[in-house]
Amino acid sequence: MNTGMGLIWIAGASGLLAFLTSLFSVIRQDRKFMVLSEKLELAGGAGIVIAIFLLVYHLLGVDTEYSYVFQHSSTDLAWHYRFSALWAGQEGSFLIWTGFIFIMLAITRFTGTGKILRETNLFALMRSVSLFVASVFLLLLALKNPFSMYYLTGAGIPEVTNWNLFAEPFVVSYGQGMNPLLRNLWMAIHPPLLFLGYAAFTLPFSAAIAGLALKDNRWSELATGWMRVSWLFLTLGIGFGAFWAYEVLGWGAWYWTWDPVETSSLIPWLTATAYLHAKLRVRQGEYGFMLPMLALVSFILVIFSTFVTRSGLWVSVHSWQDFTTEGMIIAFFLLVLTGSSTVLLARKYFGEE
Known part of the structure; x- marks a missing residue:
């Protein structure tokens, strides 16, 4: 068996x-x-x-x-x-x-x-x-x-x-x-750090959805700790990945190039950084709309990054295959996340006016 x-x-x-x-x-x-x-x-x-x-x-x-x-x-x-x-x-x-x-x-x-x-x-x-x-x-x-x-x-x-x-x-x-390009010490470090960061985005997203649906502002108490975890592991993952790329691929003596998959992992890091800054101002009554938006967008961008990696629609050293059933499921999942988030954010935005 x-x-x-x-x-x-x-x-x-x-x-x-x-x-x-x-x-x-x-x-x-x-x-x-x-x-x-x-x-x-x-x-x-x-x-x-x-x-x-x-x-x-x-x-x-x-x-x-x-x-x-x-x-x-x-x-x-x-x-x-x-x-x-x-x-x-x-x-x-x-x-x-x-x-x-x-x-x-x-x-x-x-x-x-x-x-x-x-x-x-x-x-x-x-x-x-x-x-x-x-x-x-x-x-x-x-x-x-x-x-x-x-x-x-x-x-x-x-x-x-x-x-x-x-x-x-x-x-x-x-x-x-294993692919010869993956036979490197960074292979043992870079991917699991990214996956830890990606997984941790799930909790802030879920908390924001729940908070918006129930109009309960305590959602950020559940979300912020995991957003810090996401930011930390994503920072480490992206940083170590840059060293790996420099060492193996030799991107013109640069640690970074605007590879589609590489870039798609950077964008949720930027939104997570913005969330952590916005959280500091929420107590002063600011960013009441932006904070849940950043929590939602960060996770949606992670799923978009997953779609970019696994769909094969973008040429990248990180992508795995052509567009298949799994790619279609991720695309549909992305639409569901985006649609539900948009509806809840619109309700909050117009409800506050």
Whole structure:
């Protein structure tokens, strides 16, 4: 049995049900559904975290019956490159990104302001929005499963399955290994820092949506700490990425070039910086509209950056593939985020006039 694939499916089902029951508890004001949602969230998060460790195990062991391992790991790679292969491809990067969201949501629930506001409608709706975001990533993982496995068809031809848990694995004799450009120390540092920063943007976005929907100004108490986390990790990720580019690509002796993906990661850093500055002035009654706008726009820009990287519509050293089903899902997700944010911001803007 393909345990990793099963974990992804279980986590996906648990995450989706956690979102639906959480939303239902907000609508019905029924605590029983919230308790059920929290248990489902725990199951989904645990499934993803275990799947991450399992994928690392397969990458280190170069278990090439798994398509992802075959594409990104090989016996000639040092152990730290095999470990770094966890985020070398789309499937692995989505996996750790989703894991970070679940972990950060759990931290929010049990610590700081989140613990204080845990029983409020504000926190419940923020949690629902975060689980919706996680559910989209879980859908992407189900479609592009990091535990897709090679098997032999009846005609003896190797093919890949991402749904058959009980397919007889076909072990490929060697792995392709990592792209030579990625075989660098910065590969172990730069991508996970960016994904930590990207994942942390989920909480400010969700809090802003909840605050605007419920007209509860306490949302920034939930959001600002995670915005600082996002800014910190994004700063480190972009900085280390610049050193990596200078060292490997030699962009005309510059640490920065206006590569589409590189630039799309810088813009949410700028909006996060603006948010942190605006937050200092909110107590003086300023930026009441701009603060939630910056929280929303920052996360939307992160998803746009993801779309740029994974759609293949822009030529970049960072992009992975042509426009596929995953790209269309991200594009639709981007439209949903933008549309809902615009409606809530418009209601606040015109409501304040």
